[in-house]
Amino acid sequence: MPMRREQPASAADDAGLxxxxxxxxxxxxxxxxxxxxxxxxxxxxxxELTNAVWSGPSLVVVDADCADxxxxxxxxxxxxxxxxxxxxxxxxxxxxxxxxGVEHVLELPAGQAWLVDxxxxxxxxxxxxxxxxxxxxxxxxxxxxxxxxxxALSAAGSGHQPVLLGADPWDGGIDIALGAEDVPGPRWPDLxxxxxxxxxxxxxxxxxxxxxxRFLSSARNQPSTVPLPALSAVVTAARRTxxxxxxxxxxxxxxxxxxxxxxxDLGLVVCPATVSGALATRALVTELSWGVPTxxxxxxxxxxxxxxxxxxxxxxxxxxLQRLREDxxxxxxxxxxxxxxxxxxxxxxxACTALWRLAAEQHARxx
Numbered sequence: 001m002p003m004r005r006e007q008p009a010s011a012a013d014d015a016g017l018x019x020x021x022x023x024x025x026x027x028x029x030x031x032x033x034x035x036x037x038x039x040x041x042x043x044x045x046x047x048e049l050t051n052a053v054w055s056g057p058s059l060v061v062v063d064a065d066c067a068d069x070x071x072x073x074x075x076x077x078x079x080x081x082x083x084x085x086x087x088x089x090x091x092x093x094x095x096x097x098x099x100x101g102v103e104h105v106l107e108l109p110a111g112q113a114w115l116v117d118x119x120x121x122x123x124x125x126x127x128x129x130x131x132x133x134x135x136x137x138x139x140x141x142x143x144x145x146x147x148x149x150x151x152a153l154s155a156a157g158s159g160h161q162p163v164l165l166g167a168d169p170w171d172g173g174i175d176i177a178l179g180a181e182d183v184p185g186p187r188w189p190d191l192x193x194x195x196x197x198x199x200x201x202x203x204x205x206x207x208x209x210x211x212x213x214r215f216l217s218s219a220r221n222q223p224s225t226v227p228l229p230a231l232s233a234v235v236t237a238a239r240r241t242x243x244x245x246x247x248x249x250x251x252x253x254x255x256x257x258x259x260x261x262x263x264x265d266l267g268l269v270v271c272p273a274t275v276s277g278a279l280a281t282r283a284l285v286t287e288l289s290w291g292v293p294t295x296x297x298x299x300x301x302x303x304x305x306x307x308x309x310x311x312x313x314x315x316x317x318x319x320x321l322q323r324l325r326e327d328x329x330x331x332x333x334x335x336x337x338x339x340x341x342x343x344x345x346x347x348x349x350x351a352c353t354a355l356w357r358l359a360a361e362q363h364a365r366x367x
Contacts, residue, residue: 017034018061019034019044037119046070054076059119061115062100079239081102121240131245131363133355134257135248135249144268145171147268155246158353162214162244163207163215165246165248167250168249188219194230200241202237228259232259264295265359265362266296267290285316292319298324301323322355
């Protein structure tokens, strides 16, 4: 067997893979698989981590035994992060995965094929990951699904290939918000057992499409929470298509919302400009631990909703990014089962354009 050498520090900028952890079976197996995939790898201990070393490689594999140390190392947020373990991942491992924002938890040796495939993908990727936006309602009826759908339609109208993921099992289905409930194709229950790596082709070719938006919706006859491994697999594959990805989350600070909060380019909390709305949103934001500059509030204003932006930002703990006025035309379209369909010069269209610009700026900073 050829010897596998750990790359010296001078090779850090050239390594496509960084392995973080002690010299043990996990490190040995990952380095062996990297050699199989033909990707240059470097292995280091946690104490050697710096932001420069961390942010350079296409893929970082962290030993599960030191994931907690990595989570407190104040490192920059990055995509392409995997936790590896030689035993069945425990609840503590999954908690650490959520904390540091990994795309996958890998059990070795069972996951060898997945890692070789992922390494090959990292070595051969020709384009950047798609911009990732998450939307959640700060209180019931805030309008998160409407905003998520409008963002997806706005992206499609600008020539992009967006993927809209309706991860709220109790929203009646994001397909309704698109006016696409009759479009055939898989819904979340069909992918509930998915984990690991999905191909980008599975997203581009397998998901239903309406108005230029590929989407994955909950099923009205089978509402159930989307498992984190399934959400992780689908989000990761969708981002590899290179198009923007919008996730409509259920209200609450579950593990999926916390996990996405570490990955998103922009997290949007929709809040009506009312005292009760602000209080409910504040409670949610506190539990989510979403913070600036990657998240903020989209305020719904209208009759009886008139708290000013500065007071609302102080009350909630996040900046106000956009204000959405009540739109009678939009309400009528909702009642008819039609998509938001923001007109190019409408207030909603301008708000979506501004939010996409902000998300793209955050994405560029994180790259």
